[in-house]
Amino acid sequence: MSLYRFKPVLVLWLCCFVFIPLAASAAVPADIPRARIAVIGGTFLNDIFFYRDVVKKEFTLETTLGTSPKIYYAEWDGIPFYYVHNHGDGQWQQTWVALYDLGVEEAIGGATAGAINPSMKVYDYIIPHDLIDMNIDRPLGFPKQVYRDPNAIPLPRLTPAMDTDLRQILLEQTRKAIKADKRYKSFKVHDKGVIVQARGGRFETVAEIKMFGQWGGDLVTMSVGTEIVYARQLGINYATVVVISNPAEGVGEWDFSLMKELYPVINPLSLDIVLNSLKPIAALHGKPRVADGLINHPEMTSQAQKDH
Numbered sequence: 001m002s003l004y005r006f007k008p009v010l011v012l013w014l015c016c017f018v019f020i021p022l023a024a025s026a027a028v029p030a031d032i033p034r035a036r037i038a039v040i041g042g043t044f045l046n047d048i049f050f051y052r053d054v055v056k057k058e059f060t061l062e063t064t065l066g067t068s069p070k071i072y073y074a075e076w077d078g079i080p081f082y083y084v085h086n087h088g089d090g091q092w093q094q095t096w097v098a099l100y101d102l103g104v105e106e107a108i109g110g111a112t113a114g115a116i117n118p119s120m121k122v123y124d125y126i127i128p129h130d131l132i133d134m135n136i137d138r139p140l141g142f143p144k145q146v147y148r149d150p151n152a153i154p155l156p157r158l159t160p161a162m163d164t165d166l167r168q169i170l171l172e173q174t175r176k177a178i179k180a181d182k183r184y185k186s187f188k189v190h191d192k193g194v195i196v197q198a199r200g201g202r203f204e205t206v207a208e209i210k211m212f213g214q215w216g217g218d219l220v221t222m223s224v225g226t227e228i229v230y231a232r233q234l235g236i237n238y239a240t241v242v243v244i245s246n247p248a249e250g251v252g253e254w255d256f257s258l259m260k261e262l263y264p265v266i267n268p269l270s271l272d273i274v275l276n277s278l279k280p281i282a283a284l285h286g287k288p289r290v291a292d293g294l295i296n297h298p299e300m301t302s303q304a305q306k307d308h
Contacts, residue, residue, distance in 0.1 A: 028102060032059055033073045035080040036105045037281055038236075039274055040095075040227060042087050044110035044243050048267040049083055054275075061098040064145050066091075068098035079278040087223045092138050096230040097146050106281050107231055108166060109240040110270060112262075113195070113221040114204070114248035116213045120190060122258065123266065124244045125178065125273075127171045129192040131161045132217055133225045136199055141233055155297040156232045164290045166239035166281065173277045174241060177269060184269065193218040195242070197225025206250030220248050235295050237284075241273060 028034075033056070041049060049055075054074040061068040069091045072083040082104065088095030099107065113126070120126065144150060171191055178184040196212045198204050200222035204212075212220060224240045231238035243266045246254040299305060 028061065032061070032102070033057060033080065034103060035073065035082050036103065036285065037079065037081040037278060038099050038104045038107040039081055039083045040087060040107060040109035041083060041085045042110050042223060043112040043245070043263070044241065044266060044270040045274070046263055046267050047085075048271050049085070052271065052275075055083070061101060063094055063097040063101055064143075065093050065097050068094045071098060071102075076275045076278055079282050081278060087227070092226055092230065093142065096227075096234055096236075097142065099236065100146070100234045104236055106163075106166065106284065107227075107236050107238045108170065108274060108277060108281070109224050109227045109238065110274070111221045111224045111240065111242050112245035112266070113219040113242045114209070114246050115219055115244045115251060116196070116209055116248045117193070117218040118251060120193070120219060120244050121188065122244050122246060122254075122262065123184075123186065124188045124190060125174050126190040126193040126219060126242045126244070127167050127174065128195045128219070128224075128240060128242055129160065129162065129167065130194045131158065131225050131228050132194060132196045132212070132215055133229065134196060134198050135226060135229075138226050140229075142230075146234075151299075153297040153299065154233050154295055156291075157294040158228070158232060159294075160290060161228055161232075162239040163237040165284055165287070166237055169277050169280045170239055170241045170273065173273045173280075177273050177276065181269075183265075193242070195225055195228075195240075196220045198222055204249050209248040209250050212248075219244065232291060232295065235291070237289055237291060241270065243270065 054076050055072045056075055057073040058070055060070055069084060069088045074081055074083050084095055147154065175189050178187050178189060194217050196217035198220055204220060209220065219242060221242060228238060245262055246258055
């Protein structure tokens with residue numbers, strides 16, 4: 001494929017990427033155990049993962065974009081998986097390239113969020129279905145050197161934004177976990193919701209939340225939107241579970257003391273949901289998925305192309 005045929009597009013992409021000196025993609029060392037599933041931690045879990053006896057090994061991986069954050073190899077109920085703490089601690093791209101290089105096919109993430117939609121209350125669980133991405137400072141995509149196919153043109157569609165099979169599993173396991181314990185009887189499960197990903201670094205203003213609500217946003221958070229995009233760009237099936245930790249600014253009154261009460265309740269519950277989702281996720285292996293065919297744009301050429 002001739003590069004000059006889509007040179008303007010490449011120039012636009014290059015302006016959006018943050019490049020680090022690139023080397024050839026390194027092979028995964030033989031002593032790193034393999035898994036097809038990854039769990040991406042956030043405030044919905046905090047440090048609760050490390051209080052369960054699941055971690056077998058920890059490692060970092062050298063990628064074309066630098067060293068990954070620490071990745072934990074774990075096992076639960078006979079299912080191997082990787083765990084990345086706190087969204088990768090700011091190493092957004094290194095995290096996802098490492099998971100791609102490791103051969104991860106399925107990933108589930110999570111977060112806490114502010115409720116824009118007044119029907120969503122503190123302690124409610126949401127399995128979001130769509131995204132409004134207000135990211136303004138994280139790279140929008142990956143350089144071509146990251147991909148296994150050097151001729152690929154990754155320009156994915158996000159309709160739907162997340163994997164429908166993973167969403168259904170998370171929905172079923174969330175309902176099951178909440179129903180199983182009377183302590184959670186007041187928690188409501190929402191089977192859809194539109195995430196607004198704000199930039200992060202601060203909470204939003206009242207005016208911003210009002211705008212997000214007018215746009216159709218249901219909840220606002222800071223990290224899972226990037227994960228949704230990166231996972232699709234790399235061909236990794238992804239879905240997320242989000243817990244309402246506070247009303248969004250201007251929607252209701254709250255203060256930080258609420259978090260001290262909330263985390264000890266939702267963190268173990270969220271971990272149970274995640275761990276109990278692993279076996280049904282593993283059973284998806286080999287199944288055709290909704291994102292198949294949504295990732296790579298056809299070659300940008302005026303010439304007729306044949307399907308291979």
